Amino acid sequence: xxxxxxxxxxxxxxxxxxxxxxxxxxxxxxxxxxxxxxxxxxxxxxxxxxxxxxxxxxxxxxxxxxxxxxxxxxxxxxxxxxxxxxxxxxxxxxxxxxxxxxxxxxxxxxxxxxxxxxxxxxxxxxxxxxxxxxx
Numbered sequence: 001x002x003x004x005x006x007x008x009x010x011x012x013x014x015x016x017x018x019x020x021x022x023x024x025x026x027x028x029x030x031x032x033x034x035x036x037x038x039x040x041x042x043x044x045x046x047x048x049x050x051x052x053x054x055x056x057x058x059x060x061x062x063x064x065x066x067x068x069x070x071x072x073x074x075x076x077x078x079x080x081x082x083x084x085x086x087x088x089x090x091x092x093x094x095x096x097x098x099x100x101x102x103x104x105x106x107x108x109x110x111x112x113x114x115x116x117x118x119x120x121x122x123x124x125x126x127x128x129x130x131x132x133x134x135x
Contacts, residue, residue: 065103072103
């Protein structure tokens with residue numbers, strides 16, 4: 001019963017910085033002091049990596065595509081279907097549809113053919129030169 005009381009006491013005092021934990025099954029019944037968290041310790045500043053954006057040029061100011069959107073757009077410009085784009089990027093067709101819908105929203109296009117027409121009139125291909133071409 002004594003061991004059970006110690007366990008209950010340890011559980012109830014778990015968050016306390018000065019709590020002592022006794023492990024009854026350990027040889028010599030050694031006590032272990034818990035380490036309190038250092039509240040003054042500053043976490044390392046993790047900089048969020050900035051992803052490259054692909055602007056559409058002067059005809060579409062303040063509009064830029066994400067890398068995935070740009071990859072999808074390049075493949076769509078080459079005449080690939082949503083299914084082929086999905087297979088080549090190892091993504092689902094629904095994900096490709098989502099990317100294409102976001103691009104249509106950014107360019108205020110009603111459908112895929114209007115989107116392609118607007119993209120061809122923009123400076124997108126000038127900025128997308130570095131994208132990997134499907135093999």
